[in-house]
Amino acid sequence: MLTKPVQTAINRQINSELMASYSYLAMSAWCDQQNFTGAARWLRVQSQEEYGHAMRLFDFMLAKDAAPVLASLGDPKGAFKSLLDVFKTAYGQEQGVTRQINALYELAFKEKAYDTAVQTQWFVNEQVEEERSMREIVAKLEMVGEDAPSILEIDRELGSRAPAAGGGEGE
Numbered sequence: 001m002l003t004k005p006v007q008t009a010i011n012r013q014i015n016s017e018l019m020a021s022y023s024y025l026a027m028s029a030w031c032d033q034q035n036f037t038g039a040a041r042w043l044r045v046q047s048q049e050e051y052g053h054a055m056r057l058f059d060f061m062l063a064k065d066a067a068p069v070l071a072s073l074g075d076p077k078g079a080f081k082s083l084l085d086v087f088k089t090a091y092g093q094e095q096g097v098t099r100q101i102n103a104l105y106e107l108a109f110k111e112k113a114y115d116t117a118v119q120t121q122w123f124v125n126e127q128v129e130e131e132r133s134m135r136e137i138v139a140k141l142e143m144v145g146e147d148a149p150s151i152l153e154i155d156r157e158l159g160s161r162a163p164a165a166g167g168g169e170g171e
C-alpha cells in the first residue's frame, strides 16, 4: 500500500510528465512552422518519451492498487524567439523535473516506500541523460549564434533522432 503523501507526489509527477509531453509537442509545432523540421521531429519524439514516463508511474500506481488521479494540464508555451529559445526553455524544464524527481526520491525514503524509491531511481538516472542532451543542444546553438547554415546543420542532425521505442511507453 502506498502512503497518502507518496500517492500525492506520484500523481503530481504524472501530471508533470504529461505537462512536459504537452509542452514538447507545442515546441515541435512551433519548430515545424518555422521550417525547423529536424528539431520538430526531435521534440515530437521527446514528447512521446515524456508520455512514456507518465505511463511508467501510472502503471506503477495501478500495480500497487492505488488510483492515479489525473489533474488538468496548463497551456504549454507555444511561441518562441528562436530555436535557441526553444531548447533553453526545454533545458529549464528538465532542470525543474530533476528537482521534482529528487524530492520524490527523498520522500520515498522518508516514507519507507522502498518500491517507490526503486521506481524513482530509474528517473534519477534518466534525468542525467535528459539534462545532458538539452545542455548539449543549447551549447551548440549558442556556439553557432546567428549563422543560418550552421543552425540548419544542427536542425538536420536533430532530425536523425530515432522514434521512441514502443511509441514512447517505458522510455
Ligand code: FEO
Pocket (backbone or CB within 6 Å): 017, 020, 049, 050, 053, 094, 097, 130
Ligand atoms: Fe520525463 Fe524529461 O523528464
